[in-house]
Amino acid sequence: MSDLLNFYGKTFNSRLLVGTALYPSPAIMRESVKASCSEIITLSLRRQNPAQQQDNVFWDYVRESGCQLLPNTAGCRSSREAVELAKMSQEIFQTDWLKLEVIGDDYNLQPDPFGLVDAARELVQLGFKVLPYCTDDLVLCRKLLDVGCEVLMPWGAPIGTGQGLLNKYSLQTLRERLSDVPLIIDAGIGAPSQAAEALEMGFDAVLLNTAIAKAQEPVLMAQAFKLAVESGRAAFNAGLMLRRQTASPSTPTLDMPFWQQAESMLRE
């Protein structure tokens, strides 16, 4: 069965997107990306003073991975900053794909919904394929779609916390209400089980960095996430059973009186 992802008219096999920061070394980063089987990788230009450099060996190294590059605007605090950095990234990496981040709070790096919509509107008009990093607020997500984003990236939890899917209720709402929009859970994923859960809930993909890069064995962790994402997606496609309050043996219990069985069925 073909089960491809489709973002902005481009198809992908892998439902795991990874970052390129925080690794012990570029070599381990590249090996981990390979082990994750990711086809889309994010990277940051912020702080690197791109205007100053003709060549950057690290960027070349990332480019050599052959993955779709998704430059990000990490660290930008206003839409103006984000738009300028986006233009610079486009020039350097020769791609109009962009992970848009506009940060509204310094401590938990929470997205600024207002700046985000402004920046997204402007960047879409400039021809960017914008993948915004947003909160799990339904109305915000709708506004981002209204200004022309085709893919959204709601957070699971604040960046780098590894808390997993903190607000499952609103994430579930997003999934149900925006059923035909590609949704990627971005940020907050700390364990493969959490990634699997996101996929089981029907999210299209997950994006993460710290959980792999900061593991003691990043390459092995990348592999673990790859398996978890595949497993979660397969489970979603297979259709999860509903949760039950009481045990329900898969073979009839002969010694249980009929009326008790009826009672337990009613309780469900």
Added chain:
Amino acid sequence: MTSESKAKIAIAGGGLLGRLLAWRLCQYDVNITLFEAGKLSVPQGACWTAAGMISPLSELVHSEKQVYTQGLQSLDLWSDWSRKLELQGGRAVGFRRAGSVLVAHGKDRSELLQFLRELQGKLGESAREQVQVLDTEALRDLEPALHSFEQGLYLRGEADINNHRLLPLLLDVLRLQGVQLRELTRVNCEPWCISFPGGEEHFDCVIDCRGLGAKDQIKGLRGVRGEVMVVESREVVLQRPVRLLHPRYKLYAVPRSDGRTVIGATEIESEDLSPISVRSSMELSSALYSLNPAFAEARIVETRVNCRPATMNNNPYIHNEEGLIRVNGLYRHGYLLAPAMVQQVENQVAQQRLLVF
């Protein structure tokens, strides 16, 4: 080696590696020429920018075990070599083996646990013996200036060296020992041959320690930007290097004997030598302030920026062929690894049958 004359050895690059290696080779009966692109009295490499920490344990969490084992070797070598250097040069190099302290604010306590866990993951149970957990009182006794922290870790075995004393002293000693110093000479290194604009010279062995100057000859060598600030405070005096663990900002503060403290260092994937950014200076300052608010009145007396030469796996690079040895890629571990690397090169020069006592 010809029987009628001494072996001629060229060292390219007058940074920490080049100087240390030249000094070590002085004990053999060889002719040494040290080439430097800039001026030796004003070191331009990362060795001058660095804070001079020799901390195999603290660094282990973000490096491979090789860095740790070579770091331990270097620690022992430093205590021996610094004594010898002080005797020869007649003044102190500021080698201090007083351990180092790691702290985290209450909210970030998990960073200390994470550090311990990673250390145990890499060293097994022996990690426990090398790390002492400090409560408020123990911490206050050890580092009175860190009185507001509830807990910390003490890495007893770690050390640091005052590079702003060491490097000039090494230069003086090289002069005394008759090493030929060729400043303001940008060179290329080939087997048995040093070439420079307008000429070339032949040697029995060429040792390339040029750091980022060797970028064209070493594939995958890159520069990683680092920024440090030097502050001066009379109120807050630290006794030893202190590291602050924080989910996003990493800070070390290394006190010097003159009341100054070197704080650093950022790590940015970029070969950019422009001055320190406002953001980096804010991060460093606020992290310093959080160690002890009295640092707010410290004076920023200097900022320094440089690029560390690093390979793609961030491990040191050593290449050995007849007539040419290249050492490079010490990354953020210059003082931690230099002695061990220099000793390795010494052995390789010996293998090329050039060294006779």
